Amino acid sequence: MSDDRIIDFNDLKNKVKDSDVDKFEQYIYNLYFSVMDGSLTMAEFSRKIFDYMQENKISQEKFMNIQKKFMERYGMDSEEVERQLKNFGIDSSSAGFGNIDINNMTNEKIESIKNSAGFYEKYGHKIQPKSCITTFVKNDINDIEIVIDQEKVMLYSNKKISLMDAELNEFLLGYKNMFNKKIRVVLCENYSEYDY
Structure with missing residues (x-):
């Protein structure tokens, strides 16, 4: 008996048809x-x-397969997008949707997602996403974290900055x-931090 007669129902269940992508595309728009x-x-x-x-x-x-097909329709290479996300330190397999099985979610997990969404619903109008660059200067004189936001450079240290x-x-x-x-340089020295 041959293995090609065995049907993998997970593959069938997760297979994406053009109609799935069409429906998702309309919904997203x-x-x-x-x-x-x-x-x-x-x-x-x-x-x-x-x-x-x-x-x-x-x-x-x-869902991930539908997203990939959707991106391919518009000429985006999903593997290239994943590579770029990883360059920014984002692993799509472990962030966001990547580790959520919507069909096996507990009420506790669903409530946690709703709480997150509630936070952004309440404060979202005040929040602005930014892309910043971070680096460090650590030597005998300073131990500084540097956060660069376009023409603004913020220097963070829990000590006095010299x-x-x-360097x-x-x-x-x-x-x-x-x-x-x-450029604007902002000094944040002698700061304290705590876990909340």
Whole structure:
């Protein structure tokens, strides 16, 4: 007896048809336009995606496959997107949707997701996503975390920051020369931190 006669129902269940992608595409566009006209927040957008998965009984694996097919329609290489996310330190297999099986979620997990969405619904209008660069200067003079947000450079240290540090000055001058104009340097020294 041959193994090719064995049917893997998981493969069948997670197989994506063009009609699945069409339906998802229409749903996403409707949500997108609702966000654009202000009738839907980003938190509600995320919640609607979970609702879509639950209502259509879509497994996590199938949802990921639908997303990949959707991206391919518009000429995006899903593997390249994953590589770029990993370069930013984001592993799609362990972040966000990657580790959620919507069909086997406990009420506790669903409540946790709703709480997260509730936070963004309440404070989302005050929050602005930013892409920052982080580096460090650690030597005999300073132990500094440097956070760069375009023309603003923030220096964080739990000690007094010495601006006489040649390594720090070389870094700041090099960054300033990229813009060919002034940059704003913010000192956050002698800070305290605690777990809440």
